[in-house]
Amino acid sequence: MLVCYFGKTIPVRLVLAAPIFTLIGGGSRVFCPIILATLADTSPYSKRTQLFYFVALSEDLANIVAPPIASMTLARNVWLPFFSSTVIFIPIIILIWTLRTLKNKTVTVLNTPLDTDDADAEVSRPLLPLLEDHEDAWQRIRRNIWGEVFCMFWDRDVSILLLCIFGLRFAFESEGFFAQYASERFCLRYDQTSWFSWAQSLAALLSIGFGLPMLTYYCRRRYYLQRFIDFYIIVLCLIILSCGFFSVWRVTSSIGFGIATFLCGLGEGAEAGIQGLASSYVTFAQHSRLFTTMNNVEMVARVIGGPVTAHIFHKGRKPDGTPTGIAFLISSINQLVFFTTLLALVWIRLVDEGDERGRREEIEEGDSERREEADT
Numbered sequence: 001m002l003v004c005y006f007g008k009t010i011p012v013r014l015v016l017a018a019p020i021f022t023l024i025g026g027g028s029r030v031f032c033p034i035i036l037a038t039l040a041d042t043s044p045y046s047k048r049t050q051l052f053y054f055v056a057l058s059e060d061l062a063n064i065v066a067p068p069i070a071s072m073t074l075a076r077n078v079w080l081p082f083f084s085s086t087v088i089f090i091p092i093i094i095l096i097w098t099l100r101t102l103k104n105k106t107v108t109v110l111n112t113p114l115d116t117d118d119a120d121a122e123v124s125r126p127l128l129p130l131l132e133d134h135e136d137a138w139q140r141i142r143r144n145i146w147g148e149v150f151c152m153f154w155d156r157d158v159s160i161l162l163l164c165i166f167g168l169r170f171a172f173e174s175e176g177f178f179a180q181y182a183s184e185r186f187c188l189r190y191d192q193t194s195w196f197s198w199a200q201s202l203a204a205l206l207s208i209g210f211g212l213p214m215l216t217y218y219c220r221r222r223y224y225l226q227r228f229i230d231f232y233i234i235v236l237c238l239i240i241l242s243c244g245f246f247s248v249w250r251v252t253s254s255i256g257f258g259i260a261t262f263l264c265g266l267g268e269g270a271e272a273g274i275q276g277l278a279s280s281y282v283t284f285a286q287h288s289r290l291f292t293t294m295n296n297v298e299m300v301a302r303v304i305g306g307p308v309t310a311h312i313f314h315k316g317r318k319p320d321g322t323p324t325g326i327a328f329l330i331s332s333i334n335q336l337v338f339f340t341t342l343l344a345l346v347w348i349r350l351v352d353e354g355d356e357r358g359r360r361e362e363i364e365e366g367d368s369e370r371r372e373e374a375d376t
Helices: 012-024 028-041 045-076 080-097 135-141 145-154 156-185 194-221 226-250 254-279 284-315 326-375
Strands: none
Touching: 028 045, 028 284, 045 080, 045 194, 045 226, 045 254, 145 156, 145 284, 156 194, 156 226, 156 254, 156 284, 156 326, 194 226, 194 254, 226 254, 226 326, 254 284, 284 326
């Protein structure tokens, strides 16, 4: 913005150097993980996912409100939207500095949930528990950034959730072709396809802002563990997304297409659920690394998913040029694959917990037998 404002004295091509500032911590790609890590550090796990829902809700509201405001201010003055954004950042910085938790010099771990009955089941565990024989080796690996990232990808549960983030964002890239597909398939003008995006945004607001938080609250009142609540909500969202993308591929009318996009919007709460569930598998000190890793995985999915989805959408046309929407079918299959993967994750975890419980029972039986022999 500074280069454009002084365009008569500064070469305009210097705007190409703007992305360099993101290397030192700029942009939303750095700000959002910091916000999520701060929320994870300052909230118990039993309430963390609901906070992530509200963060996603605020982003959706901003995406809906900001474009018309930018258009109105741009009509008055071309610089007004940029100066307004700069002014908005000032109270944001003030609010961040007034956080009570940042004033504390000591670190307080808040990973233990409020409910004491399930505290043992939901306390975060460290990634790759250090074995006594290999403690020095693991410590050397984890001393640098790449070592911490390696540990996250090495952990089975966290790596599966990171893979789900990749697949979810990869599938979301096909949503960018909703307007083009509807315009070509149903012979609509582009200005007539805007209500499809509105239906999807409305569904996302209803799901993230009301449906999923209320469902989480209801399950908590029923004394379900938060980790299982997050898991089943993710599975539910993946099923809804799969049905939504499949419906987008199969519908034959514009009304049906609107209902299908509404279904896709209802399933957009899966990402916040994955973030909350993944935060339960790491320690307090690993939250920031977890969310930055998630953000990097998401960016890689966008870089790969955009061109791949565009190529599939183009190759999936009929000989007369009519789109078949095969990209949406692939997105539907994508969600089913990760749905099955998550079910396998839960099954493996239940088997592991059963084996561990069996070993504990054997140890307790052996101890009781030895005590009986000692008494006799």
